[in-house]
Amino acid sequence: MTVDATSTRIAELSEELTSAIPADRVVTDRDVIEPYLHDEAEWAPYGTPLLVVRPRTAEEVQVVVQRCIARGVPIVSRGAGTGLSGGANAIDGCVIISFDKMNAVKEIDPLERLAVVEPGVVNDDLRAACAVEGLWYPPDPSSAAWSTIGGNVATNAGGLCCVKYGVTRDYVLGMQVVTGTGELVRLGRRTAKGVAGYDLAGLMVGSEGTLGVITEITVKLRPLQDPQRTVVGYFDSIVDAGRAVRAVAETGLTPSALELIDRQCLLAVDAWKNMGLSADANVLLLGRIDTPGAVGDAEAEQLQACFDGSAATWSAQSSDQQEADALFLARRLAYPAMERLGPVLTEDICVPKAVVPEMLERIEQIGERHRTTIASIAHAGDGNLHPLLITPRDDEDARIRAQAAFVEIIDAAIEYGGTVTGEHGIGLLKMDGLAKELDPVVMDMHHAVKRALDPHGIMNPGKVIR
Template sequence: MSEVVERLRQVLPPEALVTDPDRMESFRYDRAMFCPAGVPAAVVLARETAHVQAAVRAAAEFGVPVVPQGARSGLSGAANALDGCVVISLEKMDKILEIQPVDRYVVTQPGVFNAVLSRAVAEQGLFYPPDPSSWEFCSIGGNLSTNSGGLCCVKYGVTTDYVLALEVVLANGEILRTGRRTVKGVAGYDLTKLIVGSEGTLGIITEATLALRPATAKPRTMAALFGSGVAAGEAIVEIIRSGVSLSLLEIMDRTTIRAVNAYKRMDLPEDAAAMLIAQSDAGGAAGAADIATVAKLCRENAAIECIEADDEAEGDLLLEARRAALLALDELGTTMIDDVCVPRSRLADFIGATEKVARDLDITVGVLGHAGDGNMHPTVVFDATDPEQARRAQVAFDKIMEIGLELGGTITGEHGVGVLKRDWLAQEIGPVALSVHRSIKAALDPQNLLNPGKVVVS
């Protein structure tokens, strides 16, 4: 360990290297619960690509693992440190380098927060759609690493749909540049999409060129209240079937609504078993027609009440409530957040089965998620000091993933595999795909030094 630290001192400026144990403590883990986290030998606070290169080369020289980190807002343990590793933090690489309104792209460093980038391009009349609920404190690099989605996915897709090009530091310290800045381009293998979602196991992203869209019209927003989560799920299926083009369709159950009320001092309707939040950014008469269609379908499917926001500010409050949901549930106890995505036609089945798991195991589960694309985040809440409750929480977490697979879904829609779901990945993709994963990893990282033990065990 002392050798790699000494080499880092030789190749990095003093302000870029942290070895003090107290300062390194906060760089040990992300927001995932029950994932092991080691003690790093050093933390590199990279300010530029050259710092990342120097750190990777020093680590490779001595065979020391490297763990890249963004804002550490992840929920799978992908950013957790390993004993004796070199953590490379990208949080100081937080500059937006270029915005091109005509070609509709932005070039950014990975440490820029999603909300900061979104507001910067909005000033140019442009729109960056991927918007995780954690957009105020998650970084673009982390979004790229896990191929994050967000509230607008139902209409606009996920992060990978907006990545034109990347600058990536490989395991040997070389720089790989993928993609291009043109709208179209199919020369060679799509290395950009290979890197996006690889959770730092194939390379470290140091710059990204992201596609933008023109700014949308002011959205219209509504909420629909239901007497059961299953009824809300059935309404979602009918909304999707209708073909209405919503820019957002979210769900929160009673547990989540009450948690948000307590956390944000809001006055959401706590008597409802579930609330759908729908939004259309079509503008004008088209947007009004979209919301009217959704309200009609909700009423036809047992909605207790449908309420359209009076203005944009009221709509923003509803979105603020949804964005705060996971933080609000954190206030109730220790949380384990699932990230299961199922076919939208099976949403009602999934909600019903999840509620049954909570009843059978006598454990609190807040059901919320991106209803429009089937990506649900059931959150198990429990007292970590109670061993029996912790055991039941783990059983509930696993059963929810099992239900997702049985319904034809996936164990992760946007949070990634990391450490938390590594064993489940093998179950989902099967032995042949797992072998291909390992072959790709070995080709790009033959020493297995980039975020080892995450996603796929070599």
């Protein structure tokens, strides 16, 4: 399409939209649009949208979807853009629907233990609002301070607490959605139980905007978490730390968090925040127990014994809550700290806990073979590993090697009975991996669902499945 033709299309669509919704919702200024073009996925391609819409109501979203259907314009829904798979990346000629203005916590019901939120609500803001009522929303991705509930739902985000308390899907009761045919509907329920019909709300969780546009989410809540005991273990090798993770699982113990940080990440955090974490440890395991009373004390001792029995060079139960919180803050800071060193291609594999040591060793071998620096962080307690492939800036050969290592890590995860993504989603980066993981008949089922719910093919096309 020529520049003139594109300009004409933008003008026509903008005029059509502003005749139906307030004009300040529609953005055509290219400088303002620039930050909306892509998420945080390294090397994931992105295109040029026609415009961005920042709606304030579900009805405004419906208008946008209906106009896009009529004109055959693709739609990309976007939260805070913290994704790591390219799922929110712009497509040439699309309309981006950004939910940064739909950020209200609409209801918190202490009796039913649920909250109703708009998709642009930041995860930590919801958790803070719930805490006032003595309630807790457990899903806590490392990006919780920035990522939105809508984006968390789109990718079925997990986080540090998911080893014990589950992922986003476990907390979504229902939602309001603008469908691929432009209808505004409610899916799911508000009750504690309900099996009326197919679980269409569950189908939307993890669909990355390819089946509809979510405009409101109802989530269930829990009572505030009990105080936690933090257990720290230092290890000389990442494989030894992996053996400790397996040992914890073998005991039947379920910590409220079990996180891994390797030395490269510790060095990066220290260089950025001067926290002094890398002085004594090559690999750090951080465990937490939130079981109250004497049972919790015994579980913390058991967790420490698992560390010690797996060649920990040092372990301790932290008696200083401020120190313990700082250690978990370092875990959350690891990824942005590594980003400061150069482009980071982030993996998100999940493997059975029994093979965590073998998978960690395999990752090291893959890095050596491809001459690629690979740092590691992990929600180790549930086998969700995040190898971070680091490359020098503007080094094309290093980029090619890193991408080859990326594919090999995915293949290894599948070989070990794992999955190509635990919480970041497929987006653009892992479509080939998904095709390897799923049976062709199951892939056909995915395509059938996509055709049924997005008959016009405009909902985030070209993502998740080919």
